[in-house]
Amino acid sequence: MSLSSASNASCEELISSDESSNFSSLSKEDQYFFEGAEKLLEIWFDKTECDAQSLRLIPFDELVCMLDIAQCHILHSASNEFVDSYVLSESSMFVFDEHIILKTCGSTRLLYVLDYLFHLARKYANMNVVIGVFYSHKNFMRPDRQPELHQKFPLEMNYLDRYFENGSSYCLGSLKQDCWFLYTMSLPQLETYRPEHTLEILMTEMSSDVLSVFSRKVCKDGKECTKKSGIDRIVPYGTIMHEELFDPCGYSMNGLLPNTDQYVTIHVTPESGFSYASFETNQNLCSLYQQTLKVIEVFKPSKFLLTVFSNDFSAKGKETQQSLWECPISGYRRANVQLLKLEFETLVYAQYVRS
Amino acid sequence: MSLSSASNASCEELISSDESSNFSSLSKEDQYFFEGAEKLLEIWFDKTECDAQSLRLIPFDELVCMLDIAQCHILHSASNEFVDSYVLSESSMFVFDEHIILKTCGSTRLLYVLDYLFHLARKYANMNVVIGVFYSHKNFMRPDRQPELHQKFPLEMNYLDRYFENGSSYCLGSLKQDCWFLYTMSLPQLETYRPEHTLEILMTEMSSDVLSVFSRKVCKDGKECTKKSGIDRIVPYGTIMHEELFDPCGYSMNGLLPNTDQYVTIHVTPESGFSYASFETNQNLCSLYQQTLKVIEVFKPSKFLLTVFSNDFSAKGKETQQSLWECPISGYRRANVQLLKLEFETLVYAQYVRS
Numbered sequence: 001m002s003l004s005s006a007s008n009a010s011c012e013e014l015i016s017s018d019e020s021s022n023f024s025s026l027s028k029e030d031q032y033f034f035e036g037a038e039k040l041l042e043i044w045f046d047k048t049e050c051d052a053q054s055l056r057l058i059p060f061d062e063l064v065c066m067l068d069i070a071q072c073h074i075l076h077s078a079s080n081e082f083v084d085s086y087v088l089s090e091s092s093m094f095v096f097d098e099h100i101i102l103k104t105c106g107s108t109r110l111l112y113v114l115d116y117l118f119h120l121a122r123k124y125a126n127m128n129v130v131i132g133v134f135y136s137h138k139n140f141m142r143p144d145r146q147p148e149l150h151q152k153f154p155l156e157m158n159y160l161d162r163y164f165e166n167g168s169s170y171c172l173g174s175l176k177q178d179c180w181f182l183y184t185m186s187l188p189q190l191e192t193y194r195p196e197h198t199l200e201i202l203m204t205e206m207s208s209d210v211l212s213v214f215s216r217k218v219c220k221d222g223k224e225c226t227k228k229s230g231i232d233r234i235v236p237y238g239t240i241m242h243e244e245l246f247d248p249c250g251y252s253m254n255g256l257l258p259n260t261d262q263y264v265t266i267h268v269t270p271e272s273g274f275s276y277a278s279f280e281t282n283q284n285l286c287s288l289y290q291q292t293l294k295v296i297e298v299f300k301p302s303k304f305l306l307t308v309f310s311n312d313f314s315a316k317g318k319e320t321q322q323s324l325w326e327c328p329i330s331g332y333r334r335a336n337v338q339l340l341k342l343e344f345e346t347l348v349y350a351q352y353v354r355s
Numbered sequence: 356m357s358l359s360s361a362s363n364a365s366c367e368e369l370i371s372s373d374e375s376s377n378f379s380s381l382s383k384e385d386q387y388f389f390e391g392a393e394k395l396l397e398i399w400f401d402k403t404e405c406d407a408q409s410l411r412l413i414p415f416d417e418l419v420c421m422l423d424i425a426q427c428h429i430l431h432s433a434s435n436e437f438v439d440s441y442v443l444s445e446s447s448m449f450v451f452d453e454h455i456i457l458k459t460c461g462s463t464r465l466l467y468v469l470d471y472l473f474h475l476a477r478k479y480a481n482m483n484v485v486i487g488v489f490y491s492h493k494n495f496m497r498p499d500r501q502p503e504l505h506q507k508f509p510l511e512m513n514y515l516d517r518y519f520e521n522g523s524s525y526c527l528g529s530l531k532q533d534c535w536f537l538y539t540m541s542l543p544q545l546e547t548y549r550p551e552h553t554l555e556i557l558m559t560e561m562s563s564d565v566l567s568v569f570s571r572k573v574c575k576d577g578k579e580c581t582k583k584s585g586i587d588r589i590v591p592y593g594t595i596m597h598e599e600l601f602d603p604c605g606y607s608m609n610g611l612l613p614n615t616d617q618y619v620t621i622h623v624t625p626e627s628g629f630s631y632a633s634f635e636t637n638q639n640l641c642s643l644y645q646q647t648l649k650v651i652e653v654f655k656p657s658k659f660l661l662t663v664f665s666n667d668f669s670a671k672g673k674e675t676q677q678s679l680w681e682c683p684i685s686g687y688r689r690a691n692v693q694l695l696k697l698e699f700e701t702l703v704y705a706q707y708v709r710s
Contacts, residue, residue, distance in 0.1 A: 157531060168529040168691075175524040176512060325696075336523075339694035341680075 033145060034250075036269030036276025037138040037202065038091050038103045039110040043117065044132035046189050047098040051126040054097040056084055058124045066116045067093070070108045078242045078254065082261035085254040087244050092254050092265045099132070103280070105267060109147045111135070111159055118163075132190040133164055135183040138202050138305065141274055153181045160185075172338050172349040178204075178305055186343040196345075197310040197317030199288045201279040203301035210300050211270035215249035225251055234294040235264050236285040257283060277301065288320035289327070296329065304332075305351040311344055321348040331355060388500060389605075391624030391631025392493040392557065393446050393458045394465040398472070399487030401544050402453040406481040409452040411439055413479045421471045422448070425463045433597045433609065437616035440609040442599050447609050447620045454487070458635070460622060464502045466490070466514055473518075487545040488519055490538040493557050493660065496629055508536045515540075527693050527704035533559075533660055541698040551700075552665040552672030554643045556634040558656035565655050566625035570604035580606055589649040590619045591640040612638060632656065643675035644682070651684065660691075660706040666699055676703040686710060 046052065060074075063086070067073055072090040079085065086093040090108050094101040100117070104110045121127040135156070143151045149159055157169045164185045173179030180202075210229075212218055219225040222243030226232050235241065235255050241264075243253035249271065255264040262283045269276040279295045281288075292306060308324060310317025325337060325348060332352040340347045401407065415429075418441075422428055427445040434440065441448040445463050449456040455472070459465045476482040490511070498506045504514055512524045519540040528534030535557075565584075567573055574580040577598030581587050590596065590610050596619075598608035604626065610619040617638045624631040634650045636643075647661060663679060665672025680692060684707055691706040 154530075161531075167531075169531050171526050171530060175509075175526060176516075177523070337696045341692045 032271075033142055033274055034106060034269055034271065035140055035142060035145060036105055036267070036274065036278070037140055038105045038267065038278060039108065039137045039150065040135070040200075040280075041102045041110055042099060042132075042134040043102075043130060044099040044190055045121055045125070045127035046129040046131045046187075047127070048189065049127060049129055052098075053125045053127075055095050055100055055121060055125050055127065056097060058095070058120045062120050062124070063093070063095075066113050066120060069113045069116055070102070070104055070110050072104055072106075072108050075244050075252075076242055078240065078256060080240075080256050080258065080260075082259075083256060083263060085242070085256055085263060087242055087252050087254050091252060091267050094254070094263055094265075096261055098127075103265065103267075105269070107146055107150075109149070111149060111156060114163055129187075129189075130164065130185075131187040133160070133167065133183070133185045134309075135160060136307070137181055139179050139181070141276075156181075157183055168342075170340060172307075172340065172347075173305065173336050173351055177335075178303065178351055180305060180307065180349060182347075184342060186345075191344045192311075193313060195284070195311065195314035195317065196282070197284075197288070197308065197314040197320070198280065198282050199291065199306065199308050199320065201292060201295050201304055201306045203277045203279075203296075203299050203304040204275065205302035206270075206275045206277060206299055208272055210298075211268075211272060211275055214245070214251040214268045214270040216245065216247050217249075219245055221245050222251065222253065226253060230298045231266060234291070234298050236262075236283050236291075239264055257285065260284070284316055287323075288316060289323040292320075292324075293329065296332075302354045303352065305336075305349070308348045309345050310348075311346075318346075321346060324348050324350050387626075388497055388629055389461060389624055389626065390495055390497055390500060391460055391622070391629065391633070392495055393460045393622065393633060394463065394492045394505065395490070395555075395635075396457045396465055397454060397487070397489040398457075398485055399454040399545055400476055400480070400482035401484040401486045401542075402482070403544065404482060404484055407453075408480045408482075410450050410455055410476060410480050410482065411452060413450070413475045417475050417479070418448070418450075421468050421475060424468045424471055425457070425459055425465050427459055427461075427463050430599050430607075431597055433595065433611060435595075435611050435613065435615075437614075438611060438618060440597070440611055440618060442597055442607050442609050446607060446622050449609070449618055449620075451616055453482075458620065458622075460624070462501055462505075464504070466504060466511060469518055484542075484544075485519065485540075486542040488515070488522065488538065488540045489664075490515060491662075492536055494534050494536070496631075511536075512538055523697075525695060527662075527695065527702075528660065528691050528706055532690075533658065533706055535660060535662065535704060537702075539697060541700075546699045547666070548668060550639070550666065550669035550672065551637070552639075552643070552663065552669040552675070553635065553637050554646065554661065554663050554675065556647060556650050556659055556661045558632045558634075558651075558654050558659040559630060560657035561625075561630045561632060561654055562657075563627055565653075566623075566627060566630055569600070569606040569623045569625040571600065571602050572604075574600055576600050577606065577608065581608060585653045586621060589646070589653050591617075591638050591646075593640075594619055612640065615639070639671055642678075643671060644678040647675075647679075648684065651687075657709045658707065659687075660704065663703045664700050665703075666701075673701075676701060679703050679705050 077086045084095040090106045091103045167185040170182045213229045222245040239255035241255040251268040253266045264281040333355040336351040338349045432441045439450040445461045446458045522540040525537045577600040594610035596610040606623040608621045619636040687707040688710040693704045695702045
C-alpha cells in the first residue's frame with residue numbers, strides 16, 4: 001500500500017477556500033499578487049422580442065457606469081459592423097447586438113453588474129428576456145484576495161440563481177487540482193441554427209523568457225509587444241488589434257476580424273510568481289486545433305487548460321472537439337479530458353501538463 | 356429578466372452540507388430515515404507481485420471483522436470459480452482474486468475499513484500494492500445523518516489521499532442538483548488488456564405500486580419478491596441469485612452468472628419518503644443499453660442517474676456509452692450527460708428525469 005506523503009491539507013481549508021491555493025508558503029514581505037484568471041460572463045438576450053433593438057445602442061457613459069460597479073474601466077475601443085470591442089483596465093468587453101461578453105481579471109466584482117446591465121438592456125435596447133448565460137472561471141490562485149461573493153463558487157452559484165431559473169453548475173477537471181467552474185442557463189430561443197463556437201486557453205507557469213517581453217523594460221508599447229511576443233503571427237490573418245502594455249508589466253489585446261462578429265482576445269499577467277495568460281476566440285477562419293498549437297508554441301506554458309464550446313451547427317467547433325479528444329499535443333501530457341453535453345451545446349474541457 | 360423565485364438556499368448551508376438535502380421540511384415526528392444511496396469502493400491489487408495469491412484466501416472470520424469496522428455484517432453468500440458474493444445487512448460485497456467490491460448503504464463507515472483490508476490483503480494474499488481505486492457515491496439525501504467522514508466529499512477525498520498518491524476527484528452532474536462524486540487512482544498495471552465495464556443505475560422517487568412489493572406485507576421472502584417485482588426477468592438468463600427481503604421492508608439481491616466473474620446486484624429502499632433503488636452489473640451477456648431499459652421498466656423511477664465505466668478493450672462498454680450518448684430513453688428527458696476520460700477507462704455519466 002503506497003502511503004501518500006503528498007496531500008495532507010486540512011479539509012477545513014479545502015472547504016473554506018473551495019479552490020486550491022499555491023501560495024501557502026509566501027512570506028509576508030512577498031505579498032504582492034495579481035489574479036490573472038478572469039471571471040467570464042456571457043449573456044444573450046432575446047432579439048425576437050417585440051421592439052427589441054441592439055445592445056450596441058447603450059451609450060458609452062452608461063457602459064462606464066456599469067464597469068464602475070465591477071471596479072474596472074475602459075482604456076480604448078474599436079468597432080466594426082457587428083461588434084464593439086473594449087480593452088479594460090482589467091481585461092475585456094465585447095458588445096454585440098444581442099449578447100455581451102464581459103471578461104474581468106484581478107479582484108473585480110463582475111457579478112455585481114447584473115442589475116445595471118439588465119437595466120441598460122431594457123432601457124436602451126428594449127430587451128427584457130435573458131435566453132442564455134455562461135459564467136465561468138478557472139479556480140483562483142488566491143480566492144482569499146477576491147471580493148466575498150467571488151471567493152467560493154457556491155456563493156456565485158447562489159447569487160446567479162437569484163436572477164435565473166433552472167441554471168446548472170459544473171466543476172470540470174479534478175476537484176483537487178486545477179479545475180474550472182461553469183454556471184449556465186439556456187432557453188430554447190438560444191438555439192439559433194447558426195454555428196457558434198468558442199475556444200478558450202488558460203495558461204499558467206510560463207518561463208521568464210516568454211514573460212519578460214510583456215513589460216515596459218523590454219517593449220515601449222502594446223504594438224511592439226504584440227510583434228516581439230509573436231502574437232501577431234498567431235491571430236488569424238487580417239485581425240485588427242488594439243492592445244495595451246501596462247506599467248510596469250502586463251498585456252491585453254482585443255482583435256476583430258474584418259466584416260464578421262469574430263474576435264480574439266489575449267491577456268497576460270507576466271509576474272513569475274503568479275504568471276497567467278489567456279487566449280479566447282470565436283474565429284471561424286482557420287482550424288481551432290491549429291490555433292491552439294500556435295498559442296501554446298508562443299506561450300510555452302507548463303500547464304494549461306482549454307475549453308471548447310460548440311453548438312450542433314458549428315462544423316469547426318465539432319471538428320476541434322474531436323481533435324482535442326483524439327489527438328495528443330506534442331510535449332504535453334493530457335491530465336484530464338471531459339465532454340459535457342449542455343442543452344444546445346457541447347463543451348470539451350481538457351487539461352495539459354508539460355511532459 | 357426572469358427573476359427566479361426558486362433556489363434561495365443560504366450559501367452557508369450549501370457549503371456546510373456539500374450535498375443537497377431534500378428533507379428540510381421534515382417535521383420532528385417524521386424523522387425516520389434510511390439513506391439508500393451506497394458508498395461504492397472498488398480496489399484492485401497488483402497480481403503480478405512476486406508471491407501474490409488471491410484475496411479469496413482471506414478467511415470468513417476476517418471478512419466479518421473488516422465489515423464490523425464499517426458497521427455492517429454478512430447475511431449470506433454464494434460462490435463460483437471466480438468470485439465470492441456476499442449479501443450484507445447494508446448492501447453487498449464481492450471478492451475476486453485480485454479485486455474487491457464493497458458497496459454499503461445507510462450510515463455505514465465504509466472508508467474506515469481501508470487499513471484492515473490492506474492488512475488482510477498483505478497477510479493472506481501477499482498483495483501489497485494497490486493499482487486501482489474507485490470510490491463513488493451519489494449525493495446523499497441526508498449528509499447530516501452520515502458519520503462525519505462521509506458528510507462531505509472533500510473529507511472523503513482527503514482521507515483517501517492519505518492512502519493513495521495521485522488520486523483524482525470529480526463531481527459529475529450539476530453541483531446544485533443530483534450529482535455523483537468519484538475518487539479514482541490508477542497505476543499502469545491496471546491496464547489489463549481484457550475487457551472491463553460496469554453499469555450502475557441509481558434510481559429515486561419510485562411510485563408506491565412499484566415499491567410496495569419490497570415489503571413483508573406483500574412478499575414472504577426474497578425469492579418471492581424477486582419474482583413478483585419482475586427482477587427475475589431483468590437479470591441475464593442463468594443468473595444464480597441469493598437475495599434478502601428485510602423486515603418490515605427493503606430488498607437486496609446478488610446474482611452470479613455461471614462460469615464467469617460477472618455479477619448483478621440490486622438494492623431497494625422502498626420507503627416512499629426516501630425511496631431509492633440501485634442496479635449494478637459487469638455482465639457481458641446482453642446489451643447494457645437494453646439492460647438499462649429493462650431495469651427502468653421494472654422500477655419506473657421519476658429520476659435516475661447512470662454511470663458506465665468501460666476500458667478500451669470492452670466493445671460492449673463502448674457500444675453502451677455510445678448508445679447512451681446518442682439514443683433517448685423513452686419517457687425520460689436527459690437532464691445531463693458527461694464523458695470523462697480517465698487514465699485507462701472512459702466514464703459516461705447521465706441523468707434522466709421523467710418527462
